[in-house]
Amino acid sequence: MGDLREPLRDLIECGLPQALEVMGERWSFMILRASFNGVHHFEEFLSELGIARNILSNRLAKLVEHGILKREPCADDRRKIEYRLTEKGFDLLPAMLALRQWGQKYGAEVEENPVLVDERDRMPIGPVSILAHDGRILTHEDLWLTMRHNVGKRPEDPGFVFLDGSTPDAIAARESAKKAAASA
Amino acid sequence: MGDLREPLRDLIECGLPQALEVMGERWSFMILRASFNGVHHFEEFLSELGIARNILSNRLAKLVEHGILKREPCADDRRKIEYRLTEKGFDLLPAMLALRQWGQKYGAEVEENPVLVDERDRMPIGPVSILAHDGRILTHEDLWLTMRHNVGKRPEDPGFVFLDGSTPDAIAARESAKKAAASA
DNA sequence: GGATTAGGTTTTAAGTTGCAACCAAAAACT
DNA sequence: AGTTTTTGGTTGCAACTTAAAACCTAATCC
Incomplete structure (x- = not known):
């Protein structure tokens, strides 16, 4: 399964193929979004996303394997596992927001909710942007x-x-x- | 207490699912990247990406259908078709770059090439960022x-x-x- | 006119996804 | 203590998607 992308090898002159190796899989971004929205447990993801159990299990394992989520048994209830974003996972926020904003702009007229706001003034964030050095x-x-x-x-x-x-x-x-x- | 976060669970409406409908498919982002790199023709995509012909055909059709690429028969050679980014396609640049930069940061030690530079000073662009209103x-x-x-x-x-x-x-x-x- | 090129479609094999059932450990109820 | 429920899985099987290779058709080149 790992070397599915053989033909891309000579093409790898940017980080995109690496990024897609994990995040290109179906459901990965939806799981990420749920994580950003405060979902931490298996059954929560399950009911939130409507994904199949086996696929969720597989995706979570892959996200953990790639260091995007960390998996920790819950202290208070040892049946429960907590899936939490790592720093590497948080670093996907610009990518997720950019995609989301694009989908918002061109997609249906769903009113985004909940919303990310600037802690400073509690106003919604602006568009994810490409910045010059200055x-x-x-x-x-x-x-x-x-x-x-x-x-x-x-x-x-x-x-x-x-x-x-x-x-x-x-x-x-x-x-x-x-x-x-x-x-x- | 717990119910403060409760409303966040249920009504998660955002543009991400719409975005993923097209861009969540395998190869879509790689095709997009090739487009940004100046690839316009079927056989070019084919040799550039190492994708199967039928899949490429299908993906290009889908990208056209969703208005990300436009499909135009070439004026000079009527066998050829030109696939070009639309404005909607160009608007995916922040998302693609954010993903790419993330992959670059955590992925491999590949030196990105070709590079996007600021027309003003021909220096490489900075990181894709989340901006506040100000x-x-x-x-x-x-x-x-x-x-x-x-x-x-x-x-x-x-x-x-x-x-x-x-x-x-x-x-x-x-x-x-x-x-x-x-x-x- | 015959070969080649461009952009597909078709066929068939292989891999992935999704549903439903099953499972085991920990916790909760009685 | 014993049964039931909750949590986070795994397994088996059908349906769908992807991939590789062969085939097709129109335009262009020689």
């Missing part, structure tokens, strides 16, 4: 795609490509990426 | 979970819960300690 909010129109060795160079240099893909350059960029990977 | 960067420790009708209310009101699952009791205790101090 803190400016960037959109896809502000971004270029380039090989690592071009970072910081002047835009007249070759190898910069708009994110929305000026076609010939995009191909060139991909090809040089391939060659770079091949020669490395 | 632009401050928030972490999970700065966030509370509450029902929509509590937005903006003072924290002494019931219904605020820490994201890390601290019991409402803890908040109540903390707040009544504050009140006691204030009135004394």
Whole structure:
């Protein structure tokens, strides 16, 4: 089961495949969301999500295995197990919120509830954003795609490509990426 | 006490399930990433991802159906089809980057390539972040979970819960300690 | 005209998911 | 003490999804 993604190996030049190895599975994000909403026990997840017992068992084990949740027997009732987010699990919050906000924007008109609020003023959080080094909010129109060795160079240099893909350059960029990977 | 968190259990409405309907499928995010990297044609996706033809066909159709990609016959070569990101597709960039950055942080020691840079200075982008209304960067420790009708209310009101699952009791205790101090 | 390319579909095997039943340990009830 | 209930599983089996390979059709190249 572990080497299902063989063909991706040569493609792994970013963290996405690693992230998807756990979070790409069905239910993983829903379980994560429940965790963020204060669900901690097996039977709670079960009734909250409507997932099958065996699948839940399997997913929780995988999330624990990957260090996203930690599994601790309850002190007061030793039948109970507590599943809690680790720091690594909490670090998935931006990813989950970004997905959720996107779903909210384009999906049905469900009114999000409960809501995450800023502790400081108890107002809802803003959109999850891509920030520049100096803190400016960037959109896809502000971004270029380039090989690592071009970072910081002047835009007249070759190898910069708009994110929305000026076609010939995009191909060139991909090809040089391939060659770079091949020669490395 | 326990029922402060009770309402959080039942009415969990948010955009996540909608988002996962498309993007929760295997390969969807990898196809999206390829799109962001300038891949536009069927055979390109095929060799780039190592996905099976039938699955790719199916996934592309689904992404088109959901308005994330648009499918256009090529003008110059009428055998070719161009798959391009729509605005809705571009809007998935924060979600994809957040996931990718998380995978990068905890996953492997792969050096990300190609890289997204800020058009302004051609420097790599910063982390995808949760922003407050005033632009401050928030972490999970700065966030509370509450029902929509509590937005903006003072924290002494019931219904605020820490994201890390601290019991409402803890908040109540903390707040009544504050009140006691204030009135004394 | 014949080979090749692009983008599929079909077929069949393998893997995954979901339901329902079963199980064991700890706690609660009587 | 003995039975019942709760909690967190596992097992077995049917239904569905994914994968690999072969096949198909239209357009383009030579």
